[in-house]
Amino acid sequence: xxxxxxxxxxxxxxxxxxxxxxxxxxxxxxxxxxxxxxxxxxxxxxxxxxxxxxxxxxxxxxxxxxxxxxxxxxxxxxxxxxxxxxxxxxxxxxxxxxxxxxxxxxxxxxxxxxxxxxxxxxxxxxxxxxxxxxxxxxxxxxxxxxxxxxxxxxxxxxxxxxxxxxxxxxxxxxxxxxxxxxxxxxxxxxxxxxxxxxxxxxxxxxxxxxxxxxxxxxxxxxxxxxxxxxxxxxxxxxxxxxxxxxxxxxxxxxxxxxxxxxxxxxxxxxxx
Amino acid sequence: xxxxxxxxxxxxxxxxxxxxxxxxxxxxxxxxxxxxxxxxxxxxxxxxxxxxxxxxxxxxxxxxxxxxxxxxxxxxxxxxxxxxxxxxxxxxxxxxxxxxxxxxxxxxxxxxxxxxxxxxxxxxxxxxxxxxxxxxxxxxxxxxxxxxxxxxxxxxxxxxxxxxxxxxxxxxxxxxxxxxxxxxxxxxxxxxxxxxxxxxxxxxxxxxxxxxxxxxxxxxxxxxxxxxxxxxxxxxxxxxxxxxxxxxxxxxxxxxxxxxxxxxxxxxxxx
Numbered sequence: 001x002x003x004x005x006x007x008x009x010x011x012x013x014x015x016x017x018x019x020x021x022x023x024x025x026x027x028x029x030x031x032x033x034x035x036x037x038x039x040x041x042x043x044x045x046x047x048x049x050x051x052x053x054x055x056x057x058x059x060x061x062x063x064x065x066x067x068x069x070x071x072x073x074x075x076x077x078x079x080x081x082x083x084x085x086x087x088x089x090x091x092x093x094x095x096x097x098x099x100x101x102x103x104x105x106x107x108x109x110x111x112x113x114x115x116x117x118x119x120x121x122x123x124x125x126x127x128x129x130x131x132x133x134x135x136x137x138x139x140x141x142x143x144x145x146x147x148x149x150x151x152x153x154x155x156x157x158x159x160x161x162x163x164x165x166x167x168x169x170x171x172x173x174x175x176x177x178x179x180x181x182x183x184x185x186x187x188x189x190x191x192x193x194x195x196x197x198x199x200x201x202x203x204x205x206x207x208x209x210x211x212x213x214x215x216x217x218x219x220x221x222x223x224x225x226x227x228x229x230x231x232x233x234x235x236x237x238x239x240x241x242x243x244x245x246x247x248x249x250x251x252x253x254x255x256x257x258x259x260x261x262x263x264x265x266x267x268x269x270x271x272x
Numbered sequence: 273x274x275x276x277x278x279x280x281x282x283x284x285x286x287x288x289x290x291x292x293x294x295x296x297x298x299x300x301x302x303x304x305x306x307x308x309x310x311x312x313x314x315x316x317x318x319x320x321x322x323x324x325x326x327x328x329x330x331x332x333x334x335x336x337x338x339x340x341x342x343x344x345x346x347x348x349x350x351x352x353x354x355x356x357x358x359x360x361x362x363x364x365x366x367x368x369x370x371x372x373x374x375x376x377x378x379x380x381x382x383x384x385x386x387x388x389x390x391x392x393x394x395x396x397x398x399x400x401x402x403x404x405x406x407x408x409x410x411x412x413x414x415x416x417x418x419x420x421x422x423x424x425x426x427x428x429x430x431x432x433x434x435x436x437x438x439x440x441x442x443x444x445x446x447x448x449x450x451x452x453x454x455x456x457x458x459x460x461x462x463x464x465x466x467x468x469x470x471x472x473x474x475x476x477x478x479x480x481x482x483x484x485x486x487x488x489x490x491x492x493x494x495x496x497x498x499x500x501x502x503x504x505x506x507x508x509x510x511x512x513x514x515x516x517x518x519x520x521x522x523x524x525x526x527x528x529x530x531x532x533x534x535x536x537x538x539x540x541x542x543x
Contacts, residue, residue: 159371162340166365167388167436177387181375263374263416 049232054239057232065221065233069240072202072217075130076248079137079198084191086138087145094146095153095179112143116201120208133205133217140201141194148190152183185264188256195248203241218244289351290316290440290472291337296346297497298332305497306332309346312491312500316351316439319466319473321483321490323533329498330476331368334442337474338365350440364433364471366443370425372417372432378404379413382432389436403431406465423454430462440472448478459486460513467511480533484525485517492532502532 038050094101123132206219225233260267297308307329386396407427447455492502
């Protein structure tokens with residue numbers, strides 16, 4: 001038993017491979033069942049398209065869909081960057097002055113708890129459409145960055161702070177060499193949430209904007225295809241949105257891992 | 273022990289004093305009186321131990337000397353090389369925990385005080401490596417703190433405190449969390465360093481044995497608010513080593529210090 005312990009603690013390559021293989025098998029089995037049900041029951045594509053039809057649609061409509069994907073991704077990226085900069089900057093401001101924090105924090109919470117789908121139509125009235133969509137993505141995504149960064153900046157080791165005080169560190173030095181590095185794991189955690197949320201914000205705003213008229217993002221494609229009963233295209237657009245979400249999460253998780261791997265518990269793995 | 277000398281005598285002795293506290297008290301915002309009034313004079317090059325029950329204000333006294341907090345009344349004077357400038361740089365502080373920055377290498381951790389003081393990078397790295405060598409960690413400069421054992425982390429912390437070549441080394445129960453074997457080794461290494469570098473050391477501990485083994489003077493403090501209960505000079509053959517730890521004189525001193533400490537513990541819970 002004891003001799004086996006290290007083997008159990010550290011997953012073998014075969015075990016690690018299974019972590020990827022198993023979900024793939026489940027996915028394939030699901031698709032197969034779906035395909036079979038559609039074919040055996042002879043369900044028409046405007047009710048439920050078979051996976052094969054969705055893939056064919058994706059290829060056939062690639063020109064339209066890829067453009068919509070690019071639009072949505074650009075919106076997401078702009079919202080994400082705005083949320084990252086805004087959230088971190090606001091957290092730094094809060095950290096400098098308790099008064100600023102007391103004055104502004106309730107409004108950050110209000111923005112967070114008000115459903116963005118309810119704000120989007122208002123924003124579309126007052127802002128240009130593209131701006132409104134980015135603002136929606138920003139509103140949804142900035143709060144986790146703000147609250148995580150605030151938490152991180154407040155989690156600085158007291159003794160380390162005392163050490164910086166002992167050596168007469170200036171406020172910029174303390175920020176750069178102590179507070180920001182200490183908050184980094186928290187900031188990255190916030191960014192990881194914000195990545196997915198800015199995609200959601202962008203989609204929500206596109207749907208709200210779509211019903212108001214123009215637009216060309218993936219969410220707009222979904223709404224438009226719905227009106228036209230082009231269900232395979234709806235599924236194809238949905239597939240692209242899911243994939244985009246997975247890729248965004250994967251990229252941010254990878255960045256976080258690469259930045260933290262030398263020192264932070266979260267990136268070190270369980271066998272340590 | 274601290275019967276007030278005449279004022280001219282005070283002035284004369286100040287030159288040889290590294291640290292002097294006069295009538296120092298510390299009352300926290302919540303009204304708890306943590307310290308004092310406390311009078312303490314530490315000569316240059318002296319190794320003194322502040323010994324007392326937990327919560328007696330030993331660490332508070334150390335933080336006051338370091339300038340990390342201000343006394344509620346009384347004066348704290350700390351001598352510096354030359355001129356009054358550069359507060360802090362004449363002082364090295366070793367905390368109870370290693371207090372290292374986990375996100376950077378051992379060398380960068382040790383270089384921190386120099387970096388904050390604006391010392392050029394190349395010179396800072398050289399001095400950090402030198403400080404690491406003095407605590408026997410020359411080979412670990414590029415390691416990260418998490419890759420080191422508890423005792424090694426404490427050595428890094430010590431190297432960081434020494435890197436500015438301070439006159440005064442303040443140590444706040446630095447070895448309390450370590451196992452006894454590591455602790456004995458670090459005790460010996462610290463004594464060797466102290467003998468070769470000639471720094472003033474104020475060492476806070478709650479271990480009678482450690483205080484007697486290390487210091488030239490054991491200052492025993494009372495329970496809160498901390499005052500000086502006894503000031504016991506430890507005189508033995510220098511340099512001390514393991515034979516002192518097992519000698520009759522050592523256990524004799526330990527008994528005296530324990531006896532001085534006893535009133536602090538009687539009749540009250542110190543938890």
